[in-house]
Amino acid sequence: MDSTAESLSETIAYATSGSSGHLSDRPELTCYAPSARGRPEITFIDFRFADGGWSTHAVTGLEVAASTQPAGADHAVDYEIAARLSEREGLLVRRPGLNGTTRWVGPYSGRVLSFSAAAVERLADAPIGRIAFATDGSDLRVCQSTCHILSALSCVHQDDPSPDPLLIESLHLAVLRSVIAIRASGRSAAPDLSASQAGRACAYIREHLDQEITVSALAGIVGLSEGYFIRAFRQTTGVTPYQYIMRERVDRAEALIRSGAGSMAEVAARSGFTSASAMSRTFRKLVGRSPTGRTAGRRA
DSSP, rough: OOHHHGOOOOOOOOOSSSEEEEEEOOOOEEEEOOOOOOOEEEEEEEEEEEOOOOEEESSSSSSEEEEEEEOOOEEEESEEEEESSSSSOEEEEEOTEEEEEEOOOOOOEEEEEEOOOHHHHHHTSGGGGEEEEOSSOHHHHHHHHHHHHHHHHHHHHHHSSSSOHHHHHHHHHHHHSEEEEOOOSSSSSSOOOOOHHHHHHHHHHHHHSSSSHHHHHHHHHHHHOHHEEEEEHHHHHOHHHHHHHHHHHHHHHHHHTTTSOOOHHHHHHHOOOSSSHHHHHHOOOOOOOHHHHHHHHHHH
């Protein structure tokens, strides 16, 4: 009998949004998931195993994993390897219906973004049966980009205990769309929002700029799925919903600062930033200056 099967009763059972199974030992991990009853639709995990071991996987959704520490020469997987980028890094894609075991030698760490089947269908705007999942790593640039997005997702969660949900949703969708392809259908691959839809979405953003804005709320206003809405919004405006909202928040904050409307913390709150420091980081990223530096520069 397989030694893995023999020892299941002595190991750690786990369940993520997209899979369940057993671990040979308890890892060091940080798990990020929306607070909700039951199993969340999407889970992001930073993990590290201090020594060699194994894990089993029964995948019902989709998991995209990037290894950040070598798993040893005897690392063996019986699921698809999308790309082995280097001796240290690799991108793994576990598709729906996959059952397998991973074994590694020595310390092993990485990141996993786990989607439930419902989340995959909702974000891809297609049923599972029409989705093709990347497994061959033929485009290494795409694989490297996906690893970078997972790294960015980790940094966002580490830097801000309450990150902007729109940014998180956008990163989730970017990872998903990097590893799937939608089989041909009658729907346009490069849609546009109608003038009415664009107007409703932008009006909602302006009216709720000081509140939490999500992709699901914006998509619902115009009657589209989340994945389709993001593509249509970018096709229509030239930027993603997140980029558009950040620019609107910067413009509002600048106007409030110039009018002397309050402290930096008050301006940040009224503009929809989680804190004055988050506002400052966004200003520096978008315009290369602090909030007060930008307004002073315009007055000079």
